[in-house]
Amino acid sequence: MMDTNSPDTATATLLSVQNLTMRFGGLTAIDDLSLDVPAGSITGIIGPNGAGKTTLFNCLTGFYKPTTGSLRLDHPTHGEMRLEALPSHRVARDAQVVRTFQNIRLFPKMTVLENLIVAQHNVLQRASRFSIAGLFSLPGYRQAEKEAIERAATWLQRLRLEHLADHAAGELPYGIQRRIEIARALCVDPVLLCLDEPAAGLNPRESAELNALLLYLCRELGIAILLIEHDMSVVMNVSDHIGVISYGRKIAEGTPEQVKNDPQVIKAYLGEDDEDAENSGNAVTEGAAA
Amino acid sequence: MSTVVFARHAMTPAERLRDAGWVAFVGLILGIPLVGLTTVDVGGRLAVGTRFGLLAAAVATVFAGRLLLHWALDQARNRKLARARASTATAADRAHGAQKAVMLLGWVALGASVALPIFYSDNRYVVDTATTVLIYVMLGWGLNVVVGLAGLLDLGYVAFYAVGAYSYALLSTQLGWSFWEALPVSGALAAGFGILLGYPILRLRGDYLAIVTLGFGEIIRVILVNWTEFSGGPNGISSIPRPSFFGLEFARSAPEGGQTFAGFFGLDFSPMHRLIFLYYLILVLALLTHAFVSRLRKLPVGRAWEALREDEIACRAMGMNTTNIKLSAFAIGAMLGGFAGVFFAARQGFISPESFTFTESAIILAIVVLGGMGSQMGVVLAATLLVLIPEFGRNFAEYRMLLFGAAMVLIMVWKPGGLLSHREPTVRLNPLGKPAAAKEAA
Ligand SMILES: Nc1ncnc2c1ncn2[C@@H]1O[C@H](COP(=O)(O)OP(=O)(O)O)[C@@H](O)[C@H]1O
Ligand SMILES: [Mg+2]
Numbered sequence: 001m002m003d004t005n006s007p008d009t010a011t012a013t014l015l016s017v018q019n020l021t022m023r024f025g026g027l028t029a030i031d032d033l034s035l036d037v038p039a040g041s042i043t044g045i046i047g048p049n050g051a052g053k054t055t056l057f058n059c060l061t062g063f064y065k066p067t068t069g070s071l072r073l074d075h076p077t078h079g080e081m082r083l084e085a086l087p088s089h090r091v092a093r094d095a096q097v098v099r100t101f102q103n104i105r106l107f108p109k110m111t112v113l114e115n116l117i118v119a120q121h122n123v124l125q126r127a128s129r130f131s132i133a134g135l136f137s138l139p140g141y142r143q144a145e146k147e148a149i150e151r152a153a154t155w156l157q158r159l160r161l162e163h164l165a166d167h168a169a170g171e172l173p174y175g176i177q178r179r180i181e182i183a184r185a186l187c188v189d190p191v192l193l194c195l196d197e198p199a200a201g202l203n204p205r206e207s208a209e210l211n212a213l214l215l216y217l218c219r220e221l222g223i224a225i226l227l228i229e230h231d232m233s234v235v236m237n238v239s240d241h242i243g244v245i246s247y248g249r250k251i252a253e254g255t256p257e258q259v260k261n262d263p264q265v266i267k268a269y270l271g272e273d274d275e276d277a278e279n280s281g282n283a284v285t286e287g288a289a290a
Numbered sequence: 291m292s293t294v295v296f297a298r299h300a301m302t303p304a305e306r307l308r309d310a311g312w313v314a315f316v317g318l319i320l321g322i323p324l325v326g327l328t329t330v331d332v333g334g335r336l337a338v339g340t341r342f343g344l345l346a347a348a349v350a351t352v353f354a355g356r357l358l359l360h361w362a363l364d365q366a367r368n369r370k371l372a373r374a375r376a377s378t379a380t381a382a383d384r385a386h387g388a389q390k391a392v393m394l395l396g397w398v399a400l401g402a403s404v405a406l407p408i409f410y411s412d413n414r415y416v417v418d419t420a421t422t423v424l425i426y427v428m429l430g431w432g433l434n435v436v437v438g439l440a441g442l443l444d445l446g447y448v449a450f451y452a453v454g455a456y457s458y459a460l461l462s463t464q465l466g467w468s469f470w471e472a473l474p475v476s477g478a479l480a481a482g483f484g485i486l487l488g489y490p491i492l493r494l495r496g497d498y499l500a501i502v503t504l505g506f507g508e509i510i511r512v513i514l515v516n517w518t519e520f521s522g523g524p525n526g527i528s529s530i531p532r533p534s535f536f537g538l539e540f541a542r543s544a545p546e547g548g549q550t551f552a553g554f555f556g557l558d559f560s561p562m563h564r565l566i567f568l569y570y571l572i573l574v575l576a577l578l579t580h581a582f583v584s585r586l587r588k589l590p591v592g593r594a595w596e597a598l599r600e601d602e603i604a605c606r607a608m609g610m611n612t613t614n615i616k617l618s619a620f621a622i623g624a625m626l627g628g629f630a631g632v633f634f635a636a637r638q639g640f641i642s643p644e645s646f647t648f649t650e651s652a653i654i655l656a657i658v659v660l661g662g663m664g665s666q667m668g669v670v671l672a673a674t675l676l677v678l679i680p681e682f683g684r685n686f687a688e689y690r691m692l693l694f695g696a697a698m699v700l701i702m703v704w705k706p707g708g709l710l711s712h713r714e715p716t717v718r719l720n721p722l723g724k725p726a727a728a729k730e731a732a
Contacts, residue, residue, distance in 0.1 A: 061607060062606075063603070063606075087606075088606040088607065089605075089606045089608075089609050089610055089611050089612065090609070091609075092606070092607055092608060092609030093609030093610075093611075094609075098607065098608075098609075099607055101603075101604070101607070105601050105603060105604040105607070106600075106601070106604065107596070107597045107600035107601055107604065108600055108601075109596075109600055109713055110593075110596060110597065110600060110715070111715045111718075113715070113717060113718070113719050114593060114596075114715060114716060114717060117593060117717065118593050118594065118597045118605075118608060118610075119608045121590050121593070121594055121597075121608065121609070121610045122609055122610070124590040125590040125591065125594070128589055128590050128591070131586065131589050131590075131591050134585075134589035134590065134591075135582075135585055135586070135589070145717075149717065149719070152719075153719060156719075162719070165718075165719035165720065166715060166718045166719055166720055168713075184608070185607075185608075188608055188609055
């Protein structure tokens, strides 16, 4: 079910972003950005605050309609899909491009297990046949529900969350909520998993665990990952490939080594850091769907 | 540890006496002009008199009252501490306890409602009031789908109640349909209206949603008032046929070719038969509603409603079509409201737009919110309270609505999350009463 990418496609392009531009009134959040995301690998996206990283995710997952440009996904079963033409729920359901949010968005009053089962809504809803099979608890539906629970339990076990399954998600610590959000996204069965700053607010040990998890998802299960992250210990260690964005433009691209030594990147990052030290009021607020 | 915390708050007896003494002293100072001195009418002229006895009593009362107040505060604090200490019991245990308490309450309520007409078989007032309670319970359960589960604030729910009532009234008086024939059709009509309302407001939320639903409720009412040829206008529709008991009429004399309920069972005719039948009818309808909604809650559609309430954007990111989810919530909620409306029309025998004003929507919404959004048992409690408080309040005549409002405010202050805010998960990995630890050890 999860091995949607066989190893021989590992070098092929899964997602191709071409000349993407996103304007909000006068503000150009993404400016003619082109980027290729290879299948079966981890692609890091870095850039200073307000660079347009979250906006890129919002365009990718149908929350924003790009002003111009195209987003082509080479889906392993459905062939080429144009993400910019799909509404957000179809991006997740049909294109299987699934995201997490910079500000965690769980279903807080529901339990962890329920969160993971809601993520399998479409499969279950089909099995419940307009709720008729569900209302009468017909065998087909019962089987589907059992499988959904098993699947959720498998992910909970892999992410070592099993003991928290029946707790309300909103009452758990921040680091754990981040992990739950990833587990929930995995229950949608992603072809491309987009993580928006998954290490934000994690302690060093949790960050190290996140590294191991990302490598496992990509190397063992073949899920391609697009990763926005500020924590360099995460991005530099797990990414196969990194794109750097500043003011909505791609300023560099390459392996972690190449990116680390790129003068443009150093300027964008260190320059911004220096400025930040003097004038910390510059930070830009995060996007609406962030 | 806890004793240290406690000691910091506790006062020694000497401190307490001193504290009470100071308060009594303040009372004395204030009391001299207020209580101690008074004006007396001496032969048409005012003179100052003294009431030192009364003053002494007042000061003594203040002194004792202050001591008593502190004692009561201490008691409350002790109880809170004890509860905090007891809560070292696991969250699972507490959830288990809450769930069991709600279950018990449910069975008691069910038993009481089944037995009620047996004990009050000749008390028209009690059976009538209980029937009203059950109508509100059913309406509350219907609105709970929209507001409590899906989190869509609907201030015009009464519109669907009206659609159900008028559908039955018209189908029965114009086309001669029976109660049981009209019930599903009216429910479907109400559901259709639910979808009709749902479409234009798909993109709205919160306050905006509330305003549009409010408008929708008013539109339906205004149409009913003004479209006289269709709905009878302000005069409403009368002589709506009453439901029969499997074809047996509740009448003194049998219609042509038919039989009466009393005649068939060899009973003496009594108008109470019909009231009790209506009571059991709404009880069955309400219980079916409950079974239906409780089951839906545990199905994908129900979980989707709750997820929608929690975070719509996350729902879309999980691939859920929020349009369908919202429309299904509106349709199901409206259908249940429509069923209640059919029963209402059949019970009253007469309906007019008067019965479907905004106040009605507000009361149903209050039942859902007061009960604890999404809690089925909470709706029962709140509906009972909201119907009974004004009934008991009849003795207070014009203060009745004041009493009603005060009770609502008090409940919300005492329990901001509603009477029953415990949410029972729709599914558990480790079923209750079988803790995870035991499972691991096995
Ligand atoms: N919905 C929106 N409306 C207006 N401006 C937006 C919106 N979303 C994002 N922006 C702007 O786009 C720019 C990029 O934001 P964002 O993508 O959140 O940056 P980051 O790289 O930190 O994730 C910011 O200047 C932000 O204010
Ligand atoms: Mg961001």
